[in-house]
Amino acid sequence: MALAPHRLRLGLAGTGPAALRRLRALRAAGAEELHVYAGGEDATLAAEAGAALQPTLPGEAELSRLHMLWIAGMPREQFVPLAEAARRLRVLVNVEDEPDYCDFHAVAEIRRGDLLLTVSTGGAAPGLAGAIRRRLEACFPAIWAERVKEAAALRQSWRAQKVPMAEAAQRLEALADERCWLSCPKAN
Structure with missing residues (x-):
């Protein structure tokens, strides 16, 4: 939540x-x-x-x-x-x-504009949550703020065109794949 x-x-x-x-x-x-x-x-x-x-x-x-x-x-x-x-x-x-x-x-969090990534161990190991957060920061650099804005603009356009939500989600996933947005440096 x-x-x-x-x-x-x-x-x-x-x-x-x-x-x-x-x-x-x-x-x-x-x-x-x-x-x-x-x-x-x-x-x-x-x-x-x-x-x-x-x-x-x-x-x-x-x-x-x-x-x-x-x-x-x-x-x-x-x-x-x-x-x-x-x-x-x-x-x-x-x-x-x-x-x-x-x-x-x-939670340990990363903010990139409207993108919010969180990590939690339910209070059991906050140091581990912090280490995971630092790893995610490398995978989701500052450019993600602009990527989210671009995706939001596309979504709004598709909503105006009455594109079904499931199809819009598929289109955004395809866009992320085409542009290799979800590639992340190898973990140690």
């Missing part, structure tokens, strides 16, 4: 490099209504969060307005009560590197 982050109210609570990575990933995914709760002095996170920064952790009123909450870089004594409060309020929670506190798992 891929959610549309621009339609959701998202929260990020934490500090340090883990929270900064998550902030960047959420913004890259298109998060528009993002609230960053940094309970502590983290100048880098504060600078990147900008107007989204809240200087304290969220209370129940703030949590109740969120759809999803990421927690990263926080000690256990802080994240456990926060995660439990969010769950009571039916907010989906992800605590980085704590699978028992995750209602969903963050």
Whole structure:
């Protein structure tokens, strides 16, 4: 399942490099209504969060307005009560590197325009997911953003011509084959 982050109210609570990575990933995914709760002095996170920064952790009123909450870089004594409060309020929670506190798992992702490729191990081996992501990056370079635009334009044209969806899919697969779009360097 891929959610549309621009339609959701998202929260990020934490500090340090883990929270900064998550902030960047959420913004890259298109998060528009993002609230960053940094309970502590983290100048880098504060600078990147900008107007989204809240200087304290969220209370129940703030949590109740969120759809999803990421927690990263926080000690256990802080994240456990926060995660439990969010769950009571039916907010989906992800605590980085704590699978028992995750209602969903963050995926290793590659973005090429509208193309989104993801890898997940369900939180069991994030390092492996990252290694697979790096391999996929080599197979799907930046040119894929333009390829997706081209395919989308063809699809729109075919829809206007009332070409059946199954036939349009076959045409796009044939195009990818003719242009060798799906060839990938040999794996080690």
